[in-house]
Amino acid sequence: MRKTVTIMLTLVMLASVLANISLVELQNEKMNDESSARSGPEAALVDVINPRETYEDPMSPGTYTHEILAGVDSNFVVTIQNTGDANITEMNIEVTVYLSGGSGNIAKDALGNNMQWTDSAICDDLMSCGVDNLPYGEYLNGGSYTVKDSSGADIVWTPPVGAYDVVVELDTTQDSIQSNNALSTFVMVVDWYDIDIDMVWDSNNDDHITGGGTHPFTMTVSLNGSTNWDARNVSISLLSTGSGLTSATGNSGADDLLAGATTMAGVLNSTALVWQNMSENVDINSSAFQTTGPRYELNWGDTYTYSGAVETDSGVTNGVYDIVATLNSYKIFAQKPDCAADETIIVDNGPDGQPGGGDDIEEIVTIYHMCDDGESVSDGNNANNEAELFGSIQNFHDIAVVDMTVLQGYGTGGVGAPSVLAQDGASLGVGFSRILVEVTHKGSTLTETYDWTVNIEITDTFGGGVVASYDVDECIEGLPAGMMPYNHMDLGDDGGAGGANLIGLACAQHDFGAGTTGGGQYDITATVSMVDPPSSGDMVSRNDDTTGSFMVFNNRPVASAAVESDGDIIVGDTITLMASGFDADDPDGQSLSYNWTRTTSNGSMDDMVFCDDQGMMCAIPVMDNWVGTLPVSVVVTDGYGLESEPASANVHVYNMIEATSTSASGAVMNYSLTYDSTQLFEVTITDASPIVEELLPDQGDIPYDSVVSLDYSNSLGTLGATASVLTQSMDLTFEGASDGTYSMWYGVSNQWEMIGNTLSTVDSTHVMLSADMSSRTNILGPGTIAVFEASGDQPTVPEAGVGSISAVSQAGGSVVISWTADGVMVEGDSFEVCIDSCPNPIVLDRTVTTYTMAGATHGQSYSVTVKVVNSAGANGVFGSATIVADTQVDPNTEAEGLTFTASGDDIVVAWTAGDASDVVAWKVCWDATTFDANNMALGTMTCDVTTDATTSFTIAKSSAPGDHNIHVAVGGVDSVGNEESNNAMNSYSYTIEGSTGDGTGTVGDTVEDGGVPGWAWGAIIGIVVLAFVVGAFILSRGNEGDDGKEWDY
Structure with missing residues (x-):
């Protein structure tokens, strides 16, 4: 039973959790968009100077270069350049040290803090940032910037032993290229070991002494390093040389330092473990398991002391001498290659299943045993492996x-x-x-x-x-x-x-x-x-x-390339190629040289020798073989001949062609085309049959006859995907009157499009129509070019315009647009409503003066235009308005903390709100059972709206006798009627007893916040009474007919 209750409670809690997870949260997707444009600021993380990357020697696996010593402080030094064309005014630098190996775990310091820092490197507040802007083309701090912590101090990393990936990232909202904002550096941190030898004269605690007599000295030997370790047989030689001494001795006179002596620093252990068999099958009780022998042991934390003295020669007036102590060698007891041995092991007992039967399968493996074989002659810090004392008899x-x-x-x-x-x-x-x-x-x-x-x-x-x-x-x-x-x-x-x-x-x-x-x-x-x-x-x-x-x-230089021009590039223009090179070994770039190359339109390579002598900036005219989108590359070479990886920038060059053709009737077409292709562009026009009684689009019901009719073709068709068109225009010269109302039309398969109606006079008998076709993405394909002249019966635009206009946001995402007409609208006139760029105009009857736009996005601004139109066009007087859609209470009020107070026949509900700046009233909903936000939005329970933004509301109690429970939720209401909907936030229980004469008596008002329901109190009282009666009955049995027995209950 108890297990069943536990399972049921678990399911109830799980259901509660899942019920409160919004479906929108579960379906939320994050979209990233990266652009390759270089317009504006552009932060580039060029290099990480420190810590340097650790490399494994490919010829000696396990041997590394640029290792860092454990426990030694290190800074993070980077090279950052603004490669854009505007100043960077805001940028953070983030440094994160990860444990290497791809786990994604951030390394921690000794206190358990993440090794992660953010440097507010650039901002407009110099109290918070060290730099207020980084001009375009320049390097931060000249190319060598030490990353700071939140206090402005240089970050100091004191790494423990391990392998790390140091990731440096740039964080700036002004950036457009994300691929150059991060670098990862592999760093190996290793233990180091050190034997420290020190000597002083006892009389002055210094390393030199003057005067005659006896001068005692003391040598100390101790262990340092990044971790605890023990040394054996630390051999130190001592030698005194010079003039003016009668003796130099140590070790209580046993060592003659004038002849040279050697001492072992440490304590003699006659039975030190010097070898241990590490085979899996070794018998630990056999003599082959371990070997012992005498060793002098110097353990971590111990200091070995050696004392001696020199005696000067009283007969010498001038003399200089010294004592030198030098580390010779030492041993370490560990598993190491010096202790390796090949061993034959049985990997399978063979068919008989027994070892040693002659059918065993064997394998030779190398076992690294524990030993102190071999001698080390240097440690991690050679500077303190020697100590020296000086003395003189005179000054x-x-x-x-x-x-x-x-x-x-x-x-x-x-x-x-x-x-x-x-x-x-x-x-x-x-x-x-x-x-x-x-x-x-x-x-x-x-x-x-x-x-x-x-x-x-x-x-x-x-x-x-x-x-x-x-x-x-x-x-x-x-x-x-x-x-x-x-x-x-x-x-x-x-x-x-x-x-x-x-x-x-x-x-x-x-x-x-x-x-x-x-x-x-x-x-x-x-x-x-x-x-x-x-x-x-x-x-x-x-x-x-x-x-x-x-x-x-030699650090390899890093190159970047860019192209600068005034607008679009057309054959004959001059462009400027910009290169940027950075070399960590030459921050000012004085030794760098630049070599440019490019791909031509026919696919060949041009070495661009002209630019090589111009350095990082080359101004060069573009010719026909530049046409198209082609790469220009630069390689930066340092003063020692090391080249960068090539950096490229695309140059988009257009070709400009003027194509001309004349028909037999004397019509002349001049087609101007700017496009990015080297293909030849030519046009051909020939006289065609006149066009009569043609109904043209948007020109009413009046048929037109052509003044000029031409069959037109070109050498490229529509060009389409093979190239792109930058600009195009067409001029057509024909015989006509300078005051004529001509328009030029293009037709394919009897589908007509007006392409130009700008008229100019050529001479007394000829005029020219011009068509600006810059908005077209393709060349005008083969078809018919015709000129039509409007007649006196041409329809005109409406006389009425729009007098006034308004746009009002409504609840739920609707915008109501209203307007009035200025003038009298007639048959054929209509209202045209446009939203923003008007992809789908809404045409309404002239009697309609309102339109409701549904589905508006909250907070989005909409531009609304209303015009009066007919088949001839639109009246020039139109109405326009801008409206910001209001579809929700914004900001969210985050109403919470519902409390209940009984007040006679009423319950006063109160709550708190975070930001109620958009609230003009509150919607309060209540029901006998719990409900969710969807129920509140649909109004499936009792709801009311307050008269103002006061955060309280009074609910009348039920007059019916019995126990009652209400669940309540509140939500803000804004000025346009948008309402918030929430799940039931809290509940309240109360009891109405039977009639007391006035019908207002209440008992047991409670907030249902983990309390006992009112009906439960009656049950509890009943159980208590029953227990009392039963107990009294049992106790009474000891005195009634039971021979005076005492009952032990």
């Missing part, structure tokens, strides 16, 4: 290179701040770069200042030798955001005099593609040296230089 002179960074991603001409900061091992693009070198004072006395310079040498890694060398000592412009320009100063502390600083910066500008075809592998070495050094010179040379290795790629 110690030293300057050093701290860091070197290659800066790229500038705006046009290298302006602004860089968006790409690359260090050793990173990938670069060719083109404009700055190499930033940081140097510092490392001597023992900071007040001893040093003048300095830096030499930056760039070498082609694979045998190309030195390609550039720069001597620099300052960095005034192009520094990363937040860094101040640096003018050259000495290194040191001059007590605030302004001539020295402990840190110095030097920058060199370089083009990595200069003199090459672009791209390659380069080593950059920065070396600092003292200018006018002290007599002892720079006493430590080990820290005077640093070298970084960089892979340089």
